[in-house]
Amino acid sequence: MRRIAISALFLALSSGCATVAPYERETLARPAMNLDYERTEAPFRAHVHDSREGATGGFGSTGGGCGCN
């Protein structure tokens, strides 16, 4: 798992120079590729998972602070 994570991070960082030009990003703005369209539904789902599962966090959102320990 650690090797996969490090490889993914290296891939992401090393590809920074291969910039996708702003005018090539039409597809990335579509609802299927733009996470802004899921911004408000994600916290409640994470709250449910935090209160019903032993794990927390992930995808840049940390849990806690809700009395669901």
Place this chain on the structure above:
Amino acid sequence: MSTRRPRPSIRATLALVTLALGTGVAGVRSLSAPLRADEASGTWTGELTLQGNYYWETSTRVMAPELDLRLRSPDGVDVGANYVVDAITSASIAAGVVEDVRFTEVRHQGTLSIGREFELGEAQLRAGAFGRVSYEPDYLATGLGLDLTLSLFHRATVVRGAIGYIHDDVGALFRGMNAGAIDPLGRMLSNRGRVGDLEGINASLSIQQLLTPNLWVSASYDLVATEGYLASPYRTVMVQGVIVPERHPDRRARHALSGRLAYFFTPTRTAVHLLYRSYLDDWDLAAIDPEVRLYQELGDAVTLRLRYRYYQQTRAFFFQPAERYLPSDPYVSIDPKMAAFSTHALGFRALVLLDFLADSPLAFLAGGSFDLSFDYLFQGSRFGDAIIAQSGLHVPF
């Protein structure tokens, strides 16, 4: 069974992580340029979201309406406000108590955030802060945080870091036949007062990277380190014929590593997202969490989403069947979240862009969207199967 194990000081862990990360989490969002106000007219812009959330399982119902407001100024300042109310109706057997009593609680949560983006040559740096208060009759949770977001290569690379501090006050209310009774002096007889507090730090570091015009990836690391009262005052365990309060360790360091890959197939207007999270904490609870999401565009207005999520966790090192606990055990628990189990989730969502209303009396909704989702959770834990239903109306202005 041994239930005690040495572990490093949580304060030392927190200090190291704080130094290493420097700043805290904001969450991986899209790589598209942030919506900015009209610089020519100098007006602010924003988005208002009305969200409905519903959760159902055999012993619990949750209704949670939510209001979310985002504002952006022409010079790069953004302000966010979120308010959510949880109305929870539950049989307390869901929390693992010996006596089953049905009760209803209301939780209020408010979050405020503010940030500003600065131009650094060809890069952009956003600095932000947020605060949150969650109140329910037996629990007060407060949190503060800072976050930094660095955008590079015309926003093809976005790196975010954040750190937050939480402080919770934990109380207990009597949930028996006379719950809510008031004495002649106006005191609530069922309020058993404060039973403990909890402090902690949340920290996160994430990166999102565009790889091609159809492909992006992201990865993040999250830490939640807490110290204080980590059990539930409502859960008790029958230990050799004697009812004792649940006892958990008073420290916990939780680590999550996650990744996401999104690819869009242009010919069929289909997108696939692969998500994976792995989790580990110092209670020896480990979990994996793979998920796949399939998006399909129908015309210009509708996007459908199907998702499947699998979750599996191991048990905490001190968790065992109640009949095996001994009076001398330092930790006893019947918390279903501490057991080993797995969950499958299937979900469906429909998103409709409301641009087609531009020439109608509802033209103010044009540019906004409406979504409806439904998830069924096949939970292997004692909570049983569950349903999540959500709907949202997003209105830009």
